[in-house]
Amino acid sequence: MTVEAAALDQWYTIGAINDFAPGVSTRRLLGHDLTITRTRDSFAVDNLPVRTDYGHLWTTLGAPQRPLFDIPESREPDRRAVYCGAVRVRASGLRLIENFLDLAHFPYVHTDILGIEDKPEVARYEVEQRRDVDELWATKCEFFQPRAAASAEGGQMSKYTYRVTTPFNVMLYKTPPSAPDRWDVIALFVQPVEPNLSIAHPYMLVIDDVSTEAELIGFQQMIFLQDKIVLENQRPLLLPLQPGRETPTRADLSSVVYRRWLKEKALTYGTEARTDLA
Amino acid sequence: MWIPIALSRDVPAATTRAVILDGMELVVWRGETGPVQIWEDRCPHRGMRLSFGFVRGNSLNCLYHGWQYGEGASCERIPAHPDLVVPPTIKANAYASTETGGMIWVNLPATDGPPPVFLAGRPIASLAIAAPAQTIIDSLGQPAAEAQLVETKLDGISLNIGWHSPGTDRTMLHVVALDPGNVESKALIALHQLRASAERTGP
Numbered sequence: 001m002t003v004e005a006a007a008l009d010q011w012y013t014i015g016a017i018n019d020f021a022p023g024v025s026t027r028r029l030l031g032h033d034l035t036i037t038r039t040r041d042s043f044a045v046d047n048l049p050v051r052t053d054y055g056h057l058w059t060t061l062g063a064p065q066r067p068l069f070d071i072p073e074s075r076e077p078d079r080r081a082v083y084c085g086a087v088r089v090r091a092s093g094l095r096l097i098e099n100f101l102d103l104a105h106f107p108y109v110h111t112d113i114l115g116i117e118d119k120p121e122v123a124r125y126e127v128e129q130r131r132d133v134d135e136l137w138a139t140k141c142e143f144f145q146p147r148a149a150a151s152a153e154g155g156q157m158s159k160y161t162y163r164v165t166t167p168f169n170v171m172l173y174k175t176p177p178s179a180p181d182r183w184d185v186i187a188l189f190v191q192p193v194e195p196n197l198s199i200a201h202p203y204m205l206v207i208d209d210v211s212t213e214a215e216l217i218g219f220q221q222m223i224f225l226q227d228k229i230v231l232e233n234q235r236p237l238l239l240p241l242q243p244g245r246e247t248p249t250r251a252d253l254s255s256v257v258y259r260r261w262l263k264e265k266a267l268t269y270g271t272e273a274r275t276d277l278a
Numbered sequence: 279m280w281i282p283i284a285l286s287r288d289v290p291a292a293t294t295r296a297v298i299l300d301g302m303e304l305v306v307w308r309g310e311t312g313p314v315q316i317w318e319d320r321c322p323h324r325g326m327r328l329s330f331g332f333v334r335g336n337s338l339n340c341l342y343h344g345w346q347y348g349e350g351a352s353c354e355r356i357p358a359h360p361d362l363v364v365p366p367t368i369k370a371n372a373y374a375s376t377e378t379g380g381m382i383w384v385n386l387p388a389t390d391g392p393p394p395v396f397l398a399g400r401p402i403a404s405l406a407i408a409a410p411a412q413t414i415i416d417s418l419g420q421p422a423a424e425a426q427l428v429e430t431k432l433d434g435i436s437l438n439i440g441w442h443s444p445g446t447d448r449t450m451l452h453v454v455a456l457d458p459g460n461v462e463s464k465a466l467i468a469l470h471q472l473r474a475s476a477e478r479t480g481p
Contacts (some may be wrong), residue, residue: 064322088397106359108344120357230342234325235303247322247368 007269008062010166011069013189013201014045016050016083017058028193030269054203055081066134069165073185073205078185082213084202086191091231092270093168093190093198094239094262099227100170100188101162101254103143108225112146118146122251129261134162136261138254148213149184150219152177167267168192171210186220195270196237200224235259238272239266243260245272280394280425282440282452285399289314289382294338296329298418298444299386304373305329306382309336310348316384317351318371319394328370338370378425380454383439394425399438399454401463409476411441411449417476435461449476 007030014027021039027034036057043057051058052070058068073079089096093189099244100277104122106115125141141160148158161173161183171187185205190198202220211219239245241259248256262271283297290448294307296319303319305328310455315338319327326342333339337346340445351372353364379396399420407414415421418430418439426466428470436456442448455461 104343107357108341117344117357121360122358164338176480180405229330230326233327233330234342235320235327236325240325249359249362 001031004266004268005152006265006267007167007192009060009064010062010168011051011060011064011167012059013056013191015060015191015199016085016201016203017052018055018162019086020057020081024263027191030192031061031194034059054187054189055083056201056203069135069169071171071187072206073183076205078207079185079205080208080216082204082206082216084204084217084219084224087200087224087228089198089200089228090196090237091198091234092196092238093192094270095231095234095237096188096190096198096200096227097164097168097170098258099231099253100172100241101138101258102178103160104251105140105144105230106145110223114145114148114223115141115143116146120158123242124151124250125253127253136162136254136257138150138162138257148174149177149208150215151208151258160235161202162254164261167262174196176207178210181205184208186260188200192270198270236272239270242272242274242276279387279389280376280383280385280391281442282379282383282412282421282426283316283442283450284382285375285401285404285418285454286380288316288404292333294329294331294333295325296327297385297442297453299442301384301445303327303329305338306375306383307333307338309333309349312336312349313380314375314377315349315351316373316375317383318373321345322368322370325394329431331415342366377425379438379440381427383425383440383454391424393466394422394427396425396427396438400455400462402437402455402462403469403475405451405453405469407449407451407473407476408447409449410447411443412478414472414476415439415441417472429456432472433464435465435468437465443454 008031025036045059048059050146059131060075107117107120127138139161145158146155168190173183176184187203189201289295289306289308291308292310297304305319306316308314315377319329321340325343330341331339337348339346344357347370348354353368376383376393380399380401420426421428439452440452
């Protein structure tokens with residue numbers, strides 16, 4: 001299967017640094033088998049470009065027009081970097097990103113944790129395509145959460161900002177229960193293995209000196225496994241870009257802008273074949 | 279064509295059940311009162327399978343975002359927008375259904391014929407068999423003219439056996455006993471023998 005330039009010319013993670021044993025291992029990306037050689041702290045991925053940032057190993061099968069995106073918070077010394085483990089999901093990676101951007105599912109998929117059924121309303125928020133950096137930003141997002149994080153002790157109106165840096169990489173900024181003037185960073189790096197098979201690498205940079213590592217990982221894994229049930233049971237597993245295949249409402253503004261952005265890029269990997277184009 | 283896809287007993291009030299018919303994913307569900315309903319197993323919002331949803335009153339609610347669908351498959355409520363009057367164009371994809379002879383039937387592909395009518399009986403079981411329907415049914419007798427059902431005797435017990443095909447070379451039998459009296463365990467043994475023999479024969 002040939003992969004189009006829009007998908008090839010991007011940076012992808014192929015796993016957390018700590019998950020690579022010394023010597024040779026293999027991973028799969030966009031339907032290609034990769035051979036990774038680790039010698040102490042240096043990595044080779046076939047003859048491809050390599051980055052080791054944010055605790056993960058990154059590579060590309062094409063020629064990205066931009067360097068790997070920056071996460072300035074990764075340089076703040078008081079943040080804890082938390083690796084939540086790789087999760088294999090039988091769905092398009094684009095579906096994972098879209099679900100990550102979604103507020104309206106909190107009361108139903110993460111019931112009594114990230115939302116409650118009595119407060120399901122999604123207030124108006126804003127989404128912009130920042131053309132200078134080619135990123136999507138959703139701002140002014142708010143949602144009532146009974147248990148917003150591992151360290152939460154009561155409900156709060158959580159504020160969110162979402163940042164989509166590439167079609168398969170996304171992060172959010174969220175008010176932490178312990179430091180209302182700072183933002184927790186939760187990233188989801190998606191490794192598209194096949195069009196309908198992905199490995200999710202959730203990664204957090206949090207302000208939390210209360211929770212144990214196990215509590216932070218446990219919380220994030222609980223949330224992600226709840227999402228996985230939905231993601232593997234959406235039909236189709238691939239993301240539909242054809243108008244009329246699904247039914248967005250105002251709460252889905254992030255999804256609408258994300259899909260428009262993908263179309264603008266002519267990205268098709270992980271999308272459903274369209275029948276409405278000449 | 280009217281096709282039986284489940285035993286009525288196996289879809290109690292306020293539950294959903296996922297059924298695959300010739301590769302099509304269907305949700306069969308029943309409200310707390312009211313008739314059984316059969317829809318495409320897909321919420322029109324984001325494609326989530328509605329069989330994962332939850333029933334409240336006589337509505338089926340999608341697990342993903344709580345979109346609420348009522349009788350007739352129209353969306354009645356979008357919780358993210360509590361004040362929104364949902365446009366009538368937002369609907370799940372519904373198929374005609376009926377219940378008779380202890381089974382739930384779908385008219386798919388849709389035909390003009392009236393729904394079939396069969397005698398009620400005692401539900402025995404739905405049984406998955408890894409063999410094409412033809413080889414199983416041929417061994418049982420002559421099916422009804424307008425419906426996928428054969429009246430037959432197994433080990434002396436009178437049974438109505440309906441069937442549907444989830445996919446190639448796979449068959450689901452839906453079995454109802456017509457005899458009075460306690461014949462369940464005897465019928466189950468006969469059915470398991472039928473399955474063993476059909477799967478040995480192969481396609």
